[in-house]
Amino acid sequence: MSGVERIRAEIRELTAYPVPAGGEAVKLDAMESPYPWPDEHLREAWLQCLAAVSVNRYPDPRAPALSERLRAHLGLGADQRLVLGNGSDELIQLITLALARPGASVMAPEPTFVMYSMIARFCGVAYHGVPLRGDDFGLDVWAFREAIAEHDPDVIFLSWPNNPTGNLWPRGDVEAIIEVARGLVVIDEAYQPFAQDSFVEDLGRWPHVVVLRTLSKLGLAGLRLGALVGPGAWLDEIDKLRLPYNVNALTQASAAFALEHFDVLAEQAASVRAERERMAVALDVRPELTVFPSAANFLLVRLHGGDARAAHEELLAGGIRVKCLHGAHPALAQCLRLTVGTPAENAQLEARLGRYLDGLGGDGEAGPPGASTSSTV
Ligand SMILES: Cc1ncc(COP(=O)(O)O)c(C=O)c1O
Incomplete structure (x- = not known):
């Protein structure tokens, strides 16, 4: 046995955990919080605390x-x-x-x-x-x-x-x-x-x-x-x-x-929970979507008649990254996972997804660009 073949076969067969390069304006694929430290004073206090560490x-x-x-x-x-x-x-x-x-x-x-x-x-x-x-x-x-x-x-x-x-x-x-x-x-x-x-x-x-x-x-x-x-x-x-x-x-x-300063983080989590509930209701209005109940900081949605991969591409083209789960597991066919972001980010996501869904013909194909009748989900 020579060279890299000495590495266990089951490792060589694996695909590394995929982490996309990012760079999109709206990043809603990894269940991160959309919120930084909210105010100057806290950030300043944190930096002081870091400066005191003996690295x-x-x-x-x-x-x-x-x-x-x-x-x-x-x-x-x-x-x-x-x-x-x-x-x-x-x-x-x-x-x-x-x-x-x-x-x-x-x-x-x-x-x-x-x-x-x-x-x-x-x-x-x-x-x-x-x-x-x-x-x-x-x-x-x-x-x-x-x-x-x-x-x-x-x-x-x-x-x-x-x-x-x-x-x-x-x-x-x-x-x-x-x-x-x-x-x-x-x-x-x-x-x-x-x-x-x-x-x-x-x-x-x-x-x-x-x-x-x-x-x-x-x-x-x-x-x-x-x-x-x-x-x-x-x-x-x-x-x-x-x-x-x-x-x-x-x-x-x-x-x-x-x-x-846990109260700050708890408040941010509360905003995310509130947005999750609002978004679930807004998305659920669309007959082309099933929105699964969520107790997390993301929503799993299934597209009916559309194609999750095409929707994912459409969102990426709009600078919005979500997670396409189609192909990850048979039970997740035509599913997207949408991390809850700030209200502004979520509005962007809803608008762009709505545009994709509006463009679907009855046969599940996306219609011509501009065929959209409403701009929100
Ligand atoms: C269920 C679950 N456990 C653990 C993790 C890993 O989290 P950490 O960032 O602490 O490694 C994740 C990340 O998405 C997760 O979804």
Whole structure:
């Protein structure tokens, strides 16, 4: 065997996680917050806090100041541990690595956050996807419990709310899975600020449940900070795989600062929730669209009669980037995922999407440019 063939075949077969170059005026594809720090004073105070960081020194691997703030913010009891990651992506990787014995497996509903299966592949671990219900993306609890009985997965990832479908499964359904799982159950609450429900308060009820959080959807995606919380029996082991300086000093200082001013971030999340509700109603008026219920900062929509790829191109031509999910999973045929932006950005999106839908002929083909009769969705 020579050269690059020494790299594992399953890695060579993978396509790298696609991140488009960006540059569009309106970026609504990655569930980022559209809002920066809102006022001069806060920005100034943050910069001062960064200026005080000694970047000539390695960061403190225990991140004591940030950990203390985060523990207080989450209301963690003394019996719950906290492990910080360079984004929650990294924590998903650490969990999977820690469990990657020969014969180990990861399970998740499908479609869901693609990194669960990608990371399983990176770690050489089998992945079992259990289809969500076709009509409403609900958890098929019976099928899930059957799959658990068959595969006895070492870890189950539940994105709650689920990316990319946006829905929040009833707690009872999640608990029905927890009750029969024998491995670790990770409740991934990346979108908790928009769902306002959490299993953090339930930590300790079960010995094999942990919760994953991130600051990414709250306006701090560029910082890369994720948090895993749960019982020490699991977290102490997972923490052994963490590289000591995974959370850099500027991120530690910035995140601690952000938690001190959490009311600002909470207010921004509230604006996003309000816009989500307004947008869902506005889009739902169109007979060419199904808008799925969302408890996250994005909406999943399905086009009827149109072509999601063509709509995506049309939006790109207008400087608006959303995520086209057509082709990502059979259950996502003709679907787009629209991150909720500022009211102005959303209005632009609605207008351009409306223009595309107006141009559709009865046969689903786009009509000639200018055939539009109304400019909003
Ligand atoms: C469900 C879910 N979990 C985790 C992540 C990763 O977030 P982070 O930016 O913290 O790595 C995402 C990102 O989109 C996500 O959708």
